[in-house]
Amino acid sequence: MGASVPRLEAGGSNERVVEGLREHGAVIVEGLLDPELLARFNAELDPLLEQVSPDRSYLNPAIDFFFGDRVRQITGVAGKSRIFGEEILCHPFYGALCDAILGPSCSTYQLNVAQVMDRGPGAEQQLLHRDEDVWVHLPRPHPEVQIASVIALVDFHAGLGATVVAPGSHRWERGRQAKPEELVAAEMPAGSAVVYLGSTIHAGGTNATAADWRRGMHMSFVVGWLRTEENNYLSTPLEVVHTLPRRSQELLGYAAHDAIQAGGGYLGAVDLLDPVELLAEGRL
């Protein structure tokens, strides 16, 4: 049997999505953002993207090479988009997946990074990679620590640079390289998402069109005891954090990771208290 990525409808059984992730390492979920939410989110992003240059500098030359100079990014989305902060960040679909897959390995999970990636004409395929390799010091084998996704904000097709995924690669030996026939382009209508494990090999695809942009958003979650890729506390202005739903505050990392019940300790406290409570009490 050739490589395949299961395709499911949002609003159906989340257990089937979880099973698909465990079995194949990736699942396409259609209709995750309904058309009305998608339209409002895109309208909010339009002026933000106009201010972004694809030719920017990054933390170091390796990141610069990875992203190239044809990609427009919006980072710290929670601080810039009300719709993201109020409706997408705390979307119950992600909660169900994180509860099932990350839940057994942590007391709470958190947003790792949300980043709009508008890949322009000529953007070449990224290096195939596993997102969890940012935590290269984490000993292996280890339980899944990350649930990642790319939400299609326009229709994704292969020629536009739909994310390519190597189904089953979460089970592969570390050194195994994906052959071309083992890669699947996550073609899907706007509002869908390809959800994958941190251990699944994938890459942003080549945008071979002459003039079309592949607007998508990477959104990933991680166990609450690992350092996040984006520094979400600093990327989201505190005055914005105050106005977000409590669940979104928790997912941005303002909830202490309290593992006392599990025989551990707590992480992320402020003055030995839980920051999300301090926010609620107006003390932060």
Ligand SMILES: [Fe+2]
């Ligand atoms: Fe990635």
